[in-house]
Amino acid sequence: MRETTVLVEGESDRLAVETLAVRLGHDLMAEGVSVVPMGGATNIVRFLDRYGPSGTDHRILGLCDAGEAQGIARALSRAGLNSGSLSENGFEVCHADLEDELIRCLGVDAVLNVIAAQGELASFRLLQRQPSQRGRPASAQLRRFFGGRSGNKIRYASLLVDALPAGQAPPPLARLVGSLPQ
Structure with a gap:
């Protein structure tokens, strides 16, 4: 059986992919699947x-963010793997990033429930009162909350995936996990 390597930008992406895969019944090790964080999309050449x-x-x-899609496509082409669109090459693209996809899929209220369960709702409310955050949509404030504090993306990745209702996941994440061998 040919091994599968799933390249993701960072550790939070790895945790989200692995969490959804396990929820959907995958045994990644038995299936010969490794999810590898690259430490940023610009490192893809080394991993290819x-x-x-x-x-x-x-x-x-x-899995990559929309802002990194062109660089990923160029790297795949140089590695001899480009036979069409990123999706046709097994790469799924998140609209802004995976956190944005999870927030949109769950909805703001469900994400706030996850934050509250972690005892950090007061911290989020404090962020919302900052002058630079006032007037911004709650989804943008949530993205700032996850990306603004060291470790928050990693901490919340699997928590947000676990909060997804059964059978519901952000489309790029669902397509990626759906393309894994079983």
Whole structure:
């Protein structure tokens, strides 16, 4: 069985992919799937060299932010993996980022419930009162909350995925996990 490597930008993306995969009944180790955080999309060339056709020749899948899509497409092409759109090459693109996708899929109220369950709703409310955050949509404030404090993206990734109703997930994440072997 050919191994599959899922390239993701960071640790929070890895946790989200793995959490949804387990929820959907995947045993990633048994299926020969590794989810590898690259430490940022700009590092993709190194990972394609390692896992792509010139390396271990794994099946390559991935998840990236819309702002990184062009760079990912160029890297795939240079590695000999570009046969069409990113999606046709196994890469799913998040509108802004994965947190944005999760917030839109869950809805603001459900995300606030997750934050409250972690005892951090007062911290979020404090962020909302900052002059730079006043008047911004709650979804933008939530993205700032997750991205503004070190470790918050990682801390909340699996919590937000676990809060998803059964059978519901952000489309890019659902398509990626749906393309994993079983």
